[in-house]
Amino acid sequence: MKIVVIGGTGLIGTKLVAQLTARGHEAVAASPNTGVNTLTGEGLAEALKGAQVVVDVANSPSFEDKAVLEFFETSGHNLMAAEAVAGVQHHVALSVVGTERLQDSGYFRAKLAQEKLIKASPIPYTIVRATQFMEFLGAIAQAGTEGQTVRLSPAMVQPIASDDVAAAMADAALGTPVNGMVEIAGPERVGLSGLVQRYLTAMGDPRTVVADAKAPYFGLQLDDGSLTPGDKPTLGATTFENWLAKR
Secondary structure: OOEEEEEEOOOOHHHHHHHHHHHHOOEEOOOOHOOOOOOOOOHHHHHHOOEEEEOOOOOOOOHHHHHHHHHHHHHHHHHHHHHHHHHHOOEEEEOOOOHHOOOHHHHHHHHHHHHHHHHHHOEEEEEEOOOOEHHHHHHHHHHHHOOEEEEEOEEEEOOEOHHHHHHHHHHHHHHOOEEEEEEEOOOOOEEEEHHHHHHHHHHHOOOEEEEOOOEOOOOOOEOOOOOOOOOOOEEOOOOOOHHHOOO
């Protein structure tokens, strides 16, 4: 089966293409690096010829409110139109757990707009909402850094390894469209500030994490339900300690 991976040269896309190929499918990495641009439409029709499934794991190059909304809306419109012409039978998209709860953020408003475009399309779909990737812990720490102190919320999180995200996206791509959303998360629910301290200590980073319930998370105020999944998420197998051991 031919499966086109939009954003196929990024963190998740690269792993997803490898997993789909290993499972015996024709996985095509589509991104500006391979001559496919969903913003301009360049190379899109050619890439989708003969594709049964499209998996969209692309992310905006800018998180500025206006730019990120334009990215997901323009890319989404172009992709849905091209898929309809090509006869794509299943659209799979990667989104974020908590999107509808975090609408004070321009990024999450843009992700919700993307989800609405997918739902409005006649193409059968599956939206996979993932918790934060373990690979982003360094960036989270940097965002909360003041000198040698990292001020972060102690709110609960349930981060997932990117390998497990790619595996879940592959499963969704090869499965039946659910015409709805599924959630994926890591196996452990922990406090954000404590987890980042464990990460920094393991990396030999001398910064100290201070738990502060009012500390912003990329401009957002968090509580224990902001970034955690519902009752029945699909859980990745990789624990934080196992993920660290591989780094």
